[in-house]
Amino acid sequence: MLEIRNLHASVEGNEILKGINLTVKAGEVHAIMGPNGSGKSTLAQVLAGHDAYEITAGSVRFLDQDLLELPAEERARLGLFLAFQYPVEIPGISNAYFLQAALNEIRKSHNLPELDAMDFRELLNDKMELVAIDPRFAERPVNEGFSGGEKKRNEILQLAVLEPRLAILDETDSGLDIDALRIVSDGVNKLRSPERATILVTHYNRLLNYIVPDVIHVLVNGAIVRSGGKELALELEEKGYDFIREELVAP
Amino acid sequence: MGDTANETPGSQHEYAGTRVEQSTNELAELTSKDYQFGWVTDIEADTIPFGLTEDTIRLISDKKGEPEWMFEWRLKAYRHWLTLTEPSWANVTYPPIDYQALRYYSAPKSKPKLGSLDEVDPELLATFEKLGIPLEERKHLAGVAVDAVFDSISVATTHKDILAKKGIVFCSFSEAVREHPDLVRKYLGSVVPANDNFFAALNSAVFSDGSFCFIPKGVKCPMDLSTYFRINAAETGQFERTLIVAEEGASVNYLEGCTAPMRDENQLHAAVVELIALDNATINYSTVQNWYAGDVTGKGGIYNFVTKRGKCAGVNSKISWTQVETGSAITWKYPSCLLMGENSIGEFYSVAVSANYQQADTGTKMIHLAKNTKSTIISKTISSGHGNNSYRGEVKVMPKASNARNYTQCDSLLIGDQCGAHTFPYIEVHNTTSNVEHEASTSKISEDQLFYCKQRGIGTEDAISMIVNGYCKEVFEHLPMEFAVEASKLLSVSLEGSVG
Numbered sequence: 001m002l003e004i005r006n007l008h009a010s011v012e013g014n015e016i017l018k019g020i021n022l023t024v025k026a027g028e029v030h031a032i033m034g035p036n037g038s039g040k041s042t043l044a045q046v047l048a049g050h051d052a053y054e055i056t057a058g059s060v061r062f063l064d065q066d067l068l069e070l071p072a073e074e075r076a077r078l079g080l081f082l083a084f085q086y087p088v089e090i091p092g093i094s095n096a097y098f099l100q101a102a103l104n105e106i107r108k109s110h111n112l113p114e115l116d117a118m119d120f121r122e123l124l125n126d127k128m129e130l131v132a133i134d135p136r137f138a139e140r141p142v143n144e145g146f147s148g149g150e151k152k153r154n155e156i157l158q159l160a161v162l163e164p165r166l167a168i169l170d171e172t173d174s175g176l177d178i179d180a181l182r183i184v185s186d187g188v189n190k191l192r193s194p195e196r197a198t199i200l201v202t203h204y205n206r207l208l209n210y211i212v213p214d215v216i217h218v219l220v221n222g223a224i225v226r227s228g229g230k231e232l233a234l235e236l237e238e239k240g241y242d243f244i245r246e247e248l249v250a251p
Numbered sequence: 252m253g254d255t256a257n258e259t260p261g262s263q264h265e266y267a268g269t270r271v272e273q274s275t276n277e278l279a280e281l282t283s284k285d286y287q288f289g290w291v292t293d294i295e296a297d298t299i300p301f302g303l304t305e306d307t308i309r310l311i312s313d314k315k316g317e318p319e320w321m322f323e324w325r326l327k328a329y330r331h332w333l334t335l336t337e338p339s340w341a342n343v344t345y346p347p348i349d350y351q352a353l354r355y356y357s358a359p360k361s362k363p364k365l366g367s368l369d370e371v372d373p374e375l376l377a378t379f380e381k382l383g384i385p386l387e388e389r390k391h392l393a394g395v396a397v398d399a400v401f402d403s404i405s406v407a408t409t410h411k412d413i414l415a416k417k418g419i420v421f422c423s424f425s426e427a428v429r430e431h432p433d434l435v436r437k438y439l440g441s442v443v444p445a446n447d448n449f450f451a452a453l454n455s456a457v458f459s460d461g462s463f464c465f466i467p468k469g470v471k472c473p474m475d476l477s478t479y480f481r482i483n484a485a486e487t488g489q490f491e492r493t494l495i496v497a498e499e500g501a502s503v504n505y506l507e508g509c510t511a512p513m514r515d516e517n518q519l520h521a522a523v524v525e526l527i528a529l530d531n532a533t534i535n536y537s538t539v540q541n542w543y544a545g546d547v548t549g550k551g552g553i554y555n556f557v558t559k560r561g562k563c564a565g566v567n568s569k570i571s572w573t574q575v576e577t578g579s580a581i582t583w584k585y586p587s588c589l590l591m592g593e594n595s596i597g598e599f600y601s602v603a604v605s606a607n608y609q610q611a612d613t614g615t616k617m618i619h620l621a622k623n624t625k626s627t628i629i630s631k632t633i634s635s636g637h638g639n640n641s642y643r644g645e646v647k648v649m650p651k652a653s654n655a656r657n658y659t660q661c662d663s664l665l666i667g668d669q670c671g672a673h674t675f676p677y678i679e680v681h682n683t684t685s686n687v688e689h690e691a692s693t694s695k696i697s698e699d700q701l702f703y704c705k706q707r708g709i710g711t712e713d714a715i716s717m718i719v720n721g722y723c724k725e726v727f728e729h730l731p732m733e734f735a736v737e738a739s740k741l742l743s744v745s746l747e748g749s750v751g
């Protein structure tokens with residue numbers, strides 16, 4: 001589904017990603033872990049099409065298309081979803097209105113009829129129940145006045161409504177208390193399916209107690225230095241990221 | 252400040268004048284916007300020669316068959332106007348206007364006999380139909396009575412009969428002068444005196460038509476009333492007056508719309524609107540102003556120099572102004588409220604857009620003169636391209652206005668790095684029991700917001716339109732439904748191509 005080959009990206013002349021290789025198949029959940037500043041969020045933003053980053057080398061194929069050729073909105077319509085680390089506020093626009101507009105853009109691009117307000121509301125209600133979100137969320141302006149936890153839950157609601165093929169969750173666990181973490185994880189787990197893939201970008205492995213990944217990658221200094229099964233998380237927990245750094249400098 | 256031309260802009264009262272400039276890469280580029288109403292109706296017109304003298308005033312008055320008192324009123328205003336100088340305190344720049352190079356009257360030749368739409372020139376009916384304002388009985392806008400003003404005259408007023416059954420008078424100003432002279436004499440100039448300011452004096456001298464509406468005691472107007480202003484003739488100024496009187500316990504919603512052809516030269520529009528609300532009366536006045544704004548280089552467009560003021564004369568009376576200003580090369584306009592009745596309420600909700608080279612200096616005055624008076628000001632400005640937008644507002648609490656309350660919120664939104672937003676609030680309080688609040692914010696459409704929308708599949712133009720509409724929501728909520736939809740569309744058109 002997603003194939004990243006030797007991806008290099010820089011911002012304002014500083015190279016952040018230094019040759020990423022990563023293959024994600026449908027149905028898989030991958031976790032990308034790494035210390036602060038290793039390039040995890042940059043990878044997420046680059047995949048989503050943020051134009052602050054310059055791609056200097058490499059390729060990314062997503063659902064048999066050259067992802068890097070597409071503007072951000074077309075990547076989204078194709079089925080790539082980024083749950084933001086810092087979700088953005090849009091004052092005066094209700095969640096329901098925003099999500100209906102987004103869903104209809106995606107449906108249009110797949111030649112599906114747009115949903116009217118009634119049909120959409122029905123769908124939204126179902127999804128809010130699925131991810132255990134207060135129905136009053138629908139009428140609140142997008143992320144405005146939301147607590148940190150509410151913003152993250154709202155991202156998961158959007159994920160549930162838009163049903164992307166590939167969901168990238170950027171530090172969705174950061175700033176969540178244990179209850180919120182469980183609710184968010186439950187939401188993500190319910191949305192797992194053989195057609196869909198998920199990339200969890202995270203700093204801590206506590207999220208991985210709730211969402212069990214198939215593969216864990218360790219990103220250090222802009223490159224994936226180790227990949228393994230879920231046992232890798234335990235090793236990281238025990239030894240910290242330093243042991244990998246030490247391995248790297250060792251001859 | 253505000254509507255008073257002879258005052259300087261009192262910098263001693265000014266506690267915050269801000270100019271903020273936004274700089275972002277993506278939002279910088281500006282392309283053209285399409286103006287949908289820029290065509291000209293080819294119709295034979297009865298125009299008078301260029302220039303303004305006492306003879307011009309006599310000529311206009313004669314053409315309208317006015318009584319002598321009306322002519323005298325005009326003449327007095329004209330003589331006063333001669334003593335005034337054009338105000339220069341507004342934060343706008345334009346070349347000097349040669350008032351002798353304008354034409355002060357132009358009317359379509361086949362003059363309709365008022366009251367019978369069948370006799371309205373089909374070309375005019377077609378014009379208004381094309382503007383989305385059908386005047387023929389069978390096509391009437393549901394629930395809205397329309398007075399259609401074309402250049403210097405009112406060409407048709409719909410639904411007059413239904414309204415007349417309730418004692419409501421809704422007609423052109425000219426007809427009011429003929430048919431209801433006592434009412435006109437009683438209220439004309441009672442809110443905006445002929446000598447109020449430069450443009451009001453000019454209007455008082457040469458105004459050619461407009462709308463008059465009178466809602467008698469205890470009557471709730473059964474439908475919304477509206478006036479649609481269309482400028483068609485070239486090199487002609489439009490000077491119209493609107494006078495609305497709501498007697499004790501009466502209420503009315505009034506809507507105003509405006510468009511003009513695209514022309515390379517600037518055209519002057521100097522209107523006066525007076526509202527009077529007696530005890531327990533309510534007037535809601537909504538404007539969607541879409542005069543031609545000039546092209547992308549700033550060539551052409553309407554100079555919209557307008558004096559609008561309402562008098563809450565009675566106890567518990569309420570006047571609410573809602574305006575969406577998307578058009579005009581220059582807008583100079585401060586719909587205001589004189590809160591003279593106890594417990595009276597004044598409101599001002601405004602969205603003003605300056606795209607391309609548009610300039611707007613707009614706001615309000617809330618003058619609290621009686622006990623327990625309340626006012627609310629919500630001003631939202633949007634600047635893009637090289638647009639320059641100023642909010643100028645005055646809140647004045649006089650000694651007798653115990654427990655007066657004011658809440659003011661001024662927000663500015665910037666799109667691109669060449670535009671400007673300014674805020675000039677003037678607050679003057681002479682009563683210690685009053686409470687005046689002022690909040691101001693400046694924001695821009697951030698790259699983050701755009702990226703967030705795009706990541707959800709929403710394209711740049713739609714994202715901007717959505718973000719701007721969200722920003723304006725507090726104002727649009729106060730517009731009647733159809734107007735809100737129209738305003739929202741206009742906003743999208745105005746800002747089309749405002750990002751590269």
